[in-house]
Amino acid sequence: MKHTYKITGMTCGSCKASVEKSLSNIDNITNVEVNLEKGEATITMEKHVKVEELQKSLATKYTISQKEEKNVFSSSQFKNVEAVEEKSKLQQLKPLLLIIFYIATASVLLHYKDWSWNAFMLDFMGLFYIVFSFFKMLDLKGFPESFKMYDPLAKRVPAYGWIYPFIETALGLMFLMRFKVEIALIVTLVVLGITTIGVTKTLLDKKSIRCACLGTALKLPMTEATFIENAIMIVMAVLMLINIF
Structure with a gap:
């Protein structure tokens, strides 16, 4: 099974390599592909691994979270996601x-x-x-x-x-x-x-x-x-x- 996660804190190629290595060392994870520009990681697992366990394997400068899927058919949900993203952007x-x-x-x-x-x-x-x-x-x-x-x-x-x-x-x-x-x-x-x-x-x-x-x-x-x-x-x-x- 494949899951896509958002990862913040990566700034360069060495960060990407460090994240890939750390996640790959976790049991039941068979492949890790990190996209530095998008700040995402696609992880292939034999068994589901909790986000908390993924976070523990990473250095403290990195934060990993499940990528939220947007329902394009739900206008109210789409608006709520936009509002959260806008608030988060202003905070950053x-x-x-x-x-x-x-x-x-x-x-x-x-x-x-x-x-x-x-x-x-x-x-x-x-x-x-x-x-x-x-x-x-x-x-x-x-x-x-x-x-x-x-x-x-x-x-x-x-x-x-x-x-x-x-x-x-x-x-x-x-x-x-x-x-x-x-x-x-x-x-x-x-x-x-x-x-x-x-x-x-x-x-x-x-x-x-x-x-x-x-x-x-x-x-x-x-x-x-x-x-x-x-x-x-x-x-x-x-x-x-x-x-x-």
Whole structure:
């Protein structure tokens, strides 16, 4: 018999291999196939194995659960599932939304006595880069694997994923110190433009993967919020360049 399960916490090829090995070692399991992009595992069993037993075999960073089958003929059930998924998505995005809120608040407080939109945007972009690069730095080994799942350049040039957190740090310092702002704005358009292309493609393909914007420390789904987050930075960069030139 075959069963499909949802698995969260996987970020790279080594995670996939670890999950497959752990599940394959359980008695009565004859085959395990893990799909990293979908976050799913198809398990072939001789006898049914409880989810609790499957969970015990995995490292604590992974969570396994039975994949729910949707009844397309039941509109009420379909709506209930959608509502649960939407609530879960908002809960997962809570760290991202809180971080953006705090960055925006700090940027406002820095200039509320002598308001300037340009200064606000520069500090917002600077703090944005510094904070987001910090989370990426927490797992420099795992971040490139997650990042290349949707960033076109990181897929083709693996080294780009390794240096990306340092690029963000450098851009953040340039904005906060008002150093070579024009260059920092142009690099922002290029870097985030490339990432946004990958994010857009992922959303259109309706793939279920993790967003690496906050590294691997926090589990964030790839959603429209990721696209909006990049779009805000791109719009700010364009407005600043228009003001400068």
